[in-house]
Amino acid sequence: MRYALAALAATLFAGTAIAADAPANQRIELKNSTGAVVGAATLTAAPKGVLLRVEAKGLAPGWHGLHFHEKGDCSKSDFTSAGGHVHGGPTMVHGLLNPDANEAGDLPNLYVGADGSANAEIFSTFVSLGGVDGRQDLADKDGSALVIHANADDHKTQPIGGAGARIACGVIAGG
Secondary structure, eight states: OHHHHHHHHHHHHHHHHHHHHSOOOEEEEEEOTTSOEEEEEEEEEETTEEEEEEEEOSOOSEEEOEEEESSSOOOSTTOGGGOSBOOSSSSOOOOTTOTTOOOTTBOOOEEEOTTSOEEEEEEESSEESSOGGGOEETTSTTOEEEEEESSOOOSSSTTTTTOOSEEEEEEEOOO
Protein backbone atom coordinates (compact mmCIF):
# COMPACT_ATOMS: atom_id res chain seq x y z
CA MET A 1 0.00 0.00 0.00
CA ARG A 2 2.80 2.40 0.95
CA TYR A 3 4.54 1.73 -2.42
CA ALA A 4 1.28 2.29 -4.31
CA LEU A 5 0.87 5.70 -2.61
CA ALA A 6 4.48 6.62 -3.40
CA ALA A 7 3.97 5.65 -7.06
CA LEU A 8 0.74 7.68 -7.15
CA ALA A 9 2.48 10.70 -5.61
CA ALA A 10 5.35 10.43 -8.12
CA THR A 11 2.85 10.22 -10.99
CA LEU A 12 0.95 13.27 -9.73
CA PHE A 13 4.19 15.24 -9.27
CA ALA A 14 5.37 14.32 -12.78
CA GLY A 15 2.01 15.41 -14.23
CA THR A 16 2.33 18.75 -12.43
CA ALA A 17 5.79 19.34 -13.89
CA ILE A 18 4.54 18.66 -17.42
CA ALA A 19 1.56 20.96 -16.95
CA ALA A 20 3.80 23.77 -15.69
CA ASP A 21 5.89 23.57 -18.88
CA ALA A 22 2.83 23.71 -21.17
CA PRO A 23 1.92 27.04 -22.81
CA ALA A 24 -0.72 28.97 -20.90
CA ASN A 25 -4.25 28.93 -22.24
CA GLN A 26 -6.19 32.14 -21.92
CA ARG A 27 -9.79 33.23 -21.48
CA ILE A 28 -10.32 36.85 -22.48
CA GLU A 29 -13.24 39.27 -22.24
CA LEU A 30 -14.50 40.96 -25.39
CA LYS A 31 -15.63 44.56 -24.83
CA ASN A 32 -17.39 47.07 -27.02
CA SER A 33 -16.46 50.74 -27.50
CA THR A 34 -18.18 51.77 -24.25
CA GLY A 35 -16.31 49.13 -22.25
CA ALA A 36 -19.31 46.83 -21.81
CA VAL A 37 -18.55 43.12 -21.91
CA VAL A 38 -20.11 41.61 -25.06
CA GLY A 39 -18.53 38.20 -24.88
CA ALA A 40 -15.51 36.06 -24.17
CA ALA A 41 -13.01 33.96 -26.03
CA THR A 42 -10.92 31.03 -24.92
CA LEU A 43 -7.59 30.36 -26.61
CA THR A 44 -6.18 26.87 -26.17
CA ALA A 45 -2.66 25.94 -27.24
CA ALA A 46 -2.67 22.92 -29.54
CA PRO A 47 0.24 20.95 -31.03
CA LYS A 48 -0.14 22.65 -34.46
CA GLY A 49 -1.82 25.99 -33.64
CA VAL A 50 -4.44 27.58 -31.43
CA LEU A 51 -8.05 26.56 -30.86
CA LEU A 52 -10.28 29.62 -30.40
CA ARG A 53 -13.79 29.48 -28.90
CA VAL A 54 -15.79 32.70 -29.18
CA GLU A 55 -19.05 33.55 -27.42
CA ALA A 56 -20.59 36.98 -28.06
CA LYS A 57 -23.88 38.79 -27.50
CA GLY A 58 -25.42 42.15 -28.28
CA LEU A 59 -23.92 42.41 -31.77
CA ALA A 60 -25.69 43.24 -35.04
CA PRO A 61 -26.92 40.12 -36.85
CA GLY A 62 -24.91 38.90 -39.84
CA TRP A 63 -21.31 38.11 -40.70
CA HIS A 64 -18.45 39.93 -38.95
CA GLY A 65 -14.72 39.94 -39.67
CA LEU A 66 -12.62 38.37 -36.93
CA HIS A 67 -8.85 38.87 -36.69
CA PHE A 68 -5.89 38.62 -34.37
CA HIS A 69 -4.27 42.07 -34.04
CA GLU A 70 -0.62 42.73 -33.24
CA LYS A 71 -0.85 44.53 -29.86
CA GLY A 72 -2.53 43.53 -26.62
CA ASP A 73 -4.10 46.99 -26.25
CA CYS A 74 -7.83 47.71 -26.51
CA SER A 75 -7.60 51.06 -24.67
CA LYS A 76 -8.92 53.32 -27.46
CA SER A 77 -12.68 53.22 -28.02
CA ASP A 78 -12.15 52.53 -31.75
CA PHE A 79 -9.61 49.80 -30.85
CA THR A 80 -6.94 51.19 -33.19
CA SER A 81 -4.57 50.83 -30.23
CA ALA A 82 -4.51 47.09 -31.10
CA GLY A 83 -2.53 47.91 -34.26
CA GLY A 84 -2.79 45.99 -37.53
CA HIS A 85 -3.29 42.30 -38.06
CA VAL A 86 -0.73 39.82 -36.80
CA HIS A 87 1.27 38.92 -39.89
CA GLY A 88 3.98 36.46 -40.81
CA GLY A 89 6.02 38.27 -43.43
CA PRO A 90 7.81 41.52 -44.09
CA THR A 91 4.77 42.98 -45.88
CA MET A 92 1.13 42.70 -44.88
CA VAL A 93 -0.96 40.85 -47.46
CA HIS A 94 -4.46 40.07 -46.24
CA GLY A 95 -6.89 37.33 -47.07
CA LEU A 96 -7.60 33.66 -46.57
CA LEU A 97 -8.60 33.54 -50.26
CA ASN A 98 -5.56 35.51 -51.45
CA PRO A 99 -2.74 33.27 -52.80
CA ASP A 100 -0.14 35.89 -51.71
CA ALA A 101 -1.48 36.28 -48.17
CA ASN A 102 0.87 36.14 -45.20
CA GLU A 103 -1.21 37.51 -42.34
CA ALA A 104 -1.25 35.09 -39.45
CA GLY A 105 -4.11 37.09 -37.92
CA ASP A 106 -6.60 36.17 -40.65
CA LEU A 107 -9.55 34.15 -39.36
CA PRO A 108 -12.91 33.04 -40.79
CA ASN A 109 -15.87 35.37 -40.29
CA LEU A 110 -18.05 35.16 -37.18
CA TYR A 111 -21.79 34.71 -37.75
CA VAL A 112 -24.13 36.54 -35.37
CA GLY A 113 -27.72 35.28 -35.25
CA ALA A 114 -30.94 37.29 -35.21
CA ASP A 115 -30.80 37.42 -31.40
CA GLY A 116 -27.38 39.16 -31.51
CA SER A 117 -25.43 36.19 -30.21
CA ALA A 118 -22.63 34.12 -31.71
CA ASN A 119 -20.82 30.93 -30.75
CA ALA A 120 -17.94 29.61 -32.80
CA GLU A 121 -14.96 27.31 -32.54
CA ILE A 122 -12.09 28.10 -34.92
CA PHE A 123 -8.66 26.52 -35.32
CA SER A 124 -5.71 28.54 -36.64
CA THR A 125 -2.48 26.88 -37.73
CA PHE A 126 -0.88 30.31 -38.32
CA VAL A 127 -0.36 31.26 -34.65
CA SER A 128 0.68 29.84 -31.29
CA LEU A 129 0.74 30.65 -27.60
CA GLY A 130 4.47 30.68 -27.01
CA GLY A 131 6.07 30.90 -30.48
CA VAL A 132 5.95 27.14 -31.08
CA ASP A 133 7.46 25.87 -34.36
CA GLY A 134 8.15 29.44 -35.54
CA ARG A 135 4.45 30.36 -35.69
CA GLN A 136 3.50 33.90 -34.69
CA ASP A 137 3.28 34.16 -30.89
CA LEU A 138 0.01 35.71 -29.70
CA ALA A 139 1.45 35.87 -26.17
CA ASP A 140 4.72 37.68 -27.03
CA LYS A 141 6.00 40.53 -24.84
CA ASP A 142 3.29 43.03 -25.89
CA GLY A 143 0.52 40.45 -26.34
CA SER A 144 -2.08 40.69 -29.07
CA ALA A 145 -5.82 41.25 -29.41
CA LEU A 146 -8.84 39.50 -30.82
CA VAL A 147 -10.99 42.01 -32.73
CA ILE A 148 -14.51 41.70 -34.12
CA HIS A 149 -15.31 44.03 -37.03
CA ALA A 150 -18.63 45.61 -38.10
CA ASN A 151 -18.78 43.93 -41.52
CA ALA A 152 -17.87 40.62 -43.11
CA ASP A 153 -14.32 40.07 -44.37
CA ASP A 154 -14.23 39.18 -48.09
CA HIS A 155 -10.83 37.52 -47.49
CA LYS A 156 -9.25 39.27 -50.51
CA THR A 157 -9.48 43.08 -50.38
CA GLN A 158 -6.53 44.97 -48.89
CA PRO A 159 -5.89 45.81 -46.14
CA ILE A 160 -8.72 44.23 -44.07
CA GLY A 161 -11.11 42.60 -46.50
CA GLY A 162 -13.69 45.39 -46.21
CA ALA A 163 -14.43 44.34 -42.62
CA GLY A 164 -14.92 47.95 -41.52
CA ALA A 165 -14.86 49.42 -38.04
CA ARG A 166 -13.66 47.51 -35.00
CA ILE A 167 -16.66 46.89 -32.73
CA ALA A 168 -15.27 44.57 -30.04
CA CYS A 169 -11.82 43.82 -28.68
CA GLY A 170 -10.21 41.46 -26.19
CA VAL A 171 -6.62 41.52 -24.92
CA ILE A 172 -4.49 38.39 -25.22
CA ALA A 173 -1.90 38.82 -22.45
CA GLY A 174 1.76 38.85 -23.32
CA GLY A 175 4.74 37.52 -21.46
